[in-house]
Structures are given as structure tokens and as C-alpha cells.
Amino acid sequence: MKIKKAEHMGFCFGVKNAVDCATKALDEESKIYSYGEIIHNQDVVELLANKGLIVINDIVGTIDKIDAKVLIRSHGVSKKIIDTLHENNIEYIDATCPKVKNIHRIVNKYSSDEYEIIIIGDSSHPEVIGIIGWINGKYHTINNFEEIKTLSIDREKKYCLVCQTTFNNNIFKEIVEFLNENDYTNIVVNNTICDATIKRQESCINIAANSDVMLVVGGKNSSNTKKLYELCKEKCEKTFLIENYREIPYKYIDKNTKIGITAGASTPDWVIEEVIQYVRESE
Ligand code: SF4
Structure with a gap:
């Protein structure tokens, strides 16, 4: 054989960092809250749960009940969640992967400059939900090559395109090729797929x-x-x-x-x- x-x-850098942050915090605290499962691996989730990691799926709605530090996982969260934690003086450990944070910065900057944002990715995935939460204005999500063709792109408007960090690189290339072939020079393309x-x-x-x-x-x-x-x-x-x-x-x-x-x-x-x-x- x-x-x-x-x-x-x-393990990639971002996930390792989030697990290390949780492990270190749980050496010092008897419990911490994690916004969503810190990692998509049941064995690790159980190990951390035994040390005191409690998974919550709603921060804004349960803010009054949060009585320990909150860990933000590598997928990141919306601006509203960060603001809610600040407003309620709840300490948090931000383990958002720097590569995801970079996408937050891009969409926040461009949408503030009146660009419409196009996100390539799964709109129900926590990373994409977090990205959407940093956009000040209009956005579109597409999840495959066919959807870019049906998106009505106005050549008079400005667009900024970003991509979920884990998106299929080959499909991303096909989408960019389609945009180039059709001369969409009004779209700023950012390849934010993680290396x-x-x-x-x-x-x-x-x-x-x-x-x-x-x-x-x-x-x-x-x-x-x-x-x-x-x-x-x-x-x-x-x-x-x-x-x-x-x-x-x-x-x-x-x-x-x-x-x-x-x-x-x-x-x-x-x-x-x-x-x-x-x-x-x-x-
Ligand atoms: S962006 Fe890349 S390094 Fe960061 S968590 Fe995702 S896969 Fe890992």
C-alpha cells in the first residue's frame, strides 16, 4: 500500500491562531464564549468545550446574558457585533484571520466611496455574513460562474469585487476572465482567496x-x-x-x-x- x-x-495560520487563542484564554479563565463553533472539527470542539468554551450563535440578542469574554473566530463578524460588544463593555478576543479582516477593510472603504460590492461566495457562510456586515450600501453575492452572467451590471456605476477566502480558485479565474472579455472596466477586482x-x-x-x-x-x-x-x-x-x-x-x-x-x-x-x-x- x-x-x-x-x-x-x-491547519492554516488563521485557524491555528484561533485555536491557540482559545486554548490560552481557557488556561486563564474558567469559561469563555465563542461566537459560533471556533473550528469545523468536532473532536477539537469537544476538547475545548470540556475546558469551558461555550458556543453561542447570537451575540446581539443575548448580550445581557454574556458574563465572560467572547472569542471571535477566524471567520470574523459584522461591525454591528463588534460595536455591540464595545457598547456593553464586554471584553473580547479577536481571532479574526488577518486575511478576512483585509476583506472587511476593502468592502468598508469601497462601499463608503459609493462602489457597489460584489461578493463571490456562499451568502449563508459566516465569513460572508461577516463581510456583508462591513458594507455601507448596496451589495450582490454570487456563488458560481453562471450567476455573474445574470447579474445586471450597470456600466455607469462603480463596483468592487471580493471573494470568500476559501472559494474555488479555478471558478474565480473563469469569472475574472468573463469580466475582462466583456470589458467591465468599472469593476475593481480583488482576489481575496487565501493562499x-x-x-x-x-x-x-x-x-x-x-x-x-x-x-x-x-x-x-x-x-x-x-x-x-x-x-x-x-x-x-x-x-x-x-x-x-x-x-x-x-x-x-x-x-x-x-x-x-x-x-x-x-x-x-x-x-x-x-x-x-x-x-x-x-x-
Ligand atoms: S483566510 Fe486562509 S489562513 Fe485565514 S482562516 Fe481562512 S483559510 Fe485560514
Whole structure:
């Protein structure tokens, strides 16, 4: 059995920082609140919950009940949430990834200058919801190539385009190509896809193309993990998204199987190592 790991996989800078911030804070405090799950990984979520991390999904509506520090995860939050925390003198630890913060700055600046904002990404994803919360004016969200064609872009108006950090880089390129071909010079394009995402996407494709079975380790509700799964599935029919070693698809694996492994940005090394160890032991 041959196991090949993607060159770039697992924890990215932003997620590692958020987990480190939570761990450090919980060494000093008996409880802290996290706005949404800090990471799309159940094993890590449970570990932190046992140390005192309480997940809340509404800050503005429950502000009167918040009696400890609040941790803002790497996805970031809207300006309204930050303002509410300040107004109510609630201490918070801001673990928003700097790359997401950069998008907040861009949309805030351009929308204040009367640009309409176009966000490429999933409008129900917390990162995109947070980005929308920094826009002062009109915005549009699109989530695939087809939607840019149906968006009625007024050539007399100014637009600023940004992208969810984990968006598929190939689709983003297609969208930009379409805008260039149609001469939309009134759109300022910002490629805000994170390089950690691009590196993970690029390095999984080769491995998947040369594997009999491809294992994508990560949370099933993790956006970047799902993107890796989609990309691998195009190259390797037997691609599986697994959260941990308990979901290894043994029936497709024998001693001659070439196995490729990649992992989403919110998958800790120990979860990846466990998967590799259990696959090896099945030989
Ligand atoms: S994927 Fe990129 S943008 Fe998202 S948290 Fe990680 S480093 Fe930050």
C-alpha cells in the first residue's frame, strides 16, 4: 500500500491562531464564549468545550446574558457585533484571520466611496455574513460562474469585487476572465482567496489524479474541506470526505491501493496522523 500526503494540508495560520487563542484564554479563565463553533472539527470542539468554551450563535440578542469574554473566530463578524460588544463593555478576543479582516477593510472603504460590492461566495457562510456586515450600501453575492452572467451590471456605476477566502480558485479565474472579455472596466477586482486555500487546492489535485482512493480529512460542514473534496472527486472517483479514522472506507482499500491524503484547514495534525496510522494498520 502506498500512502501519499498532499504537500499542503491541515491547519492554516488563521485557524491555528484561533485555536491557540482559545486554548490560552481557557488556561486563564474558567469559561469563555465563542461566537459560533471556533473550528469545523468536532473532536477539537469537544476538547475545548470540556475546558469551558461555550458556543453561542447570537451575540446581539443575548448580550445581557454574556458574563465572560467572547472569542471571535477566524471567520470574523459584522461591525454591528463588534460595536455591540464595545457598547456593553464586554471584553473580547479577536481571532479574526488577518486575511478576512483585509476583506472587511476593502468592502468598508469601497462601499463608503459609493462602489457597489460584489461578493463571490456562499451568502449563508459566516465569513460572508461577516463581510456583508462591513458594507455601507448596496451589495450582490454570487456563488458560481453562471450567476455573474445574470447579474445586471450597470456600466455607469462603480463596483468592487471580493471573494470568500476559501472559494474555488479555478471558478474565480473563469469569472475574472468573463469580466475582462466583456470589458467591465468599472469593476475593481480583488482576489481575496487565501493562499493557504490555493496551495491546499493545488496540491491535492495531483495526488488525487494519481491515487486509487483519495481521503479528504475534515469537517463535513467545512467550506474549504468541501472544496478539496469536489476538486479531488473530479480526478479520483473514489474520493471520500472523512472526519476522522472511524470513517475510513476500508472496503475500498487493500495492500495494492494507492492512497492519497489531504485535509481541510481546520483539521489538526493529530487527526490526520490517526487516519494514516489506521490505514497503515489495515494492511
Ligand atoms: S483559510 Fe486562509 S483566510 Fe481562512 S482562516 Fe485560514 S489562513 Fe485565514
